[in-house]
Amino acid sequence: MNDKRSRLVSLRNPWFTTSVGATLALFLFSAFVGFIWLPSAQDDALFKGLLNAICGAAGIPRTWLSETNPPVAPKVPLSTVILTPEMLSGPGMRESVGRGATLALRCTMCHGARGVSAANTPNLAGQYSPSIYKELRDFQTGARTSAIMAPMVVGLSDQDLRDLSIYYASLPREPSPGADDASPALGIVATGSPMRNIAPCGSCHGSLANKLGAPWLSPQPRAYLKSQLEAFANGTRHNDVSGQMRNVARHMTQDEINASVDYYAEKR
Template sequence: MMTAVHPMPRRGRFTAGMLLGLFFFAGAVQASEGGSIKAGREAAQSCAACHGDKGNSNNPAFPSIAGQPAKYVASQLTAYRDGKRENAIMNGQAAGLSDQQIRDIAVYYAAQGRKVASPADEGSELGADLYHQGREGVAACAACHHSDGYGNQPAGFPALRGLTAGYAAQSLKDYRSGARAHGQAVLMIPLAAELSDEEIDALAAHIASLD
């Protein structure tokens, strides 16, 4: 696993757009999320079957959602419910959720501690460089998701530590293809569009090594 200290991110040509997006999303979360942790705990009982106790998954097929920003969780659940993001399991699970239940579930998971059970033993030098420094045309992932993948709660940017390489790679490919085109996709689509398959796999390998 890589533990090297990396320099500050280098700005790519999409950095200006990313900064505008930061202001937009950060401003959108100034108001209260309006959810109840207690109610969310009750509403999220069925989620544990796939996402684990308190949102920490032990199954590589399902991502951990503990500690994810409430805004991010709410946006994903809403997208699944409304058919804007497709997944056979999640579309069905979210179909009957009200707006209030989504807010409750979101704040519940945001309040849970995120644990990384088994980070990948090996990362990727190319992936680490892209994640921390970016390249021409691709801003560094660390600028929004933290150098160690903790995400950004106030801005609603998700944590990446604890994601498997397969899940991270598929997410990037879905942004690149436009399959994920809701919420923060306004920031991710132009960045992912610049990434090759090799770069996506390298980034995913590095993300999977974050602990």
């Protein structure tokens, strides 16, 4: 038996040498295609040159390439606000409300004397203070653009923005006619669409849960809600952290946008 096995695994056995040679040739060809040929065909500078192509395909970092390939700068300003649950709480809240009420006198024309808008501008009364603070900072830095809001926040200090945010959050939220109705939330609000990477609206914007920095949506003017969703969908609004709202809105159909807007605006 041993003699027979030794004859099979032997260089004198043509079947053995042919199979080993074919396997080795296939391995070398696959390595050539995967580590040299295909990477070299890429336009990325990371793969230029034989050594770079092999290292890039193998996932080996080439830190020295960073000198010639700096990180790609974003085409538009992005939000740089970092929020924490404690940043707008603690001692001094009463003073902030008083200072914020004085600063808010400039805001009454659009957002109402008590933070409830009579136009197609957002209601601020009872809004989460981190959400207000983030948007004001984004208007200041240009991460969110508005021909009206940009000049309004010029010259305001960080403490001014905090005071305004705390003041509006302290105001009573507008009552929602129809809020006591037992009608269930529609699918896009309550369940989203997991297969299309659409999270439920209520998981960030209230009713189900609240994500830090995400605004409470009900009640808000219908025209405002629709314009902002469409702005996220087409990319003209881009101050959402990590692009989460743009990713959601661009996957929503027009019917889903209209339905979600109707759900949150109908409670006015």
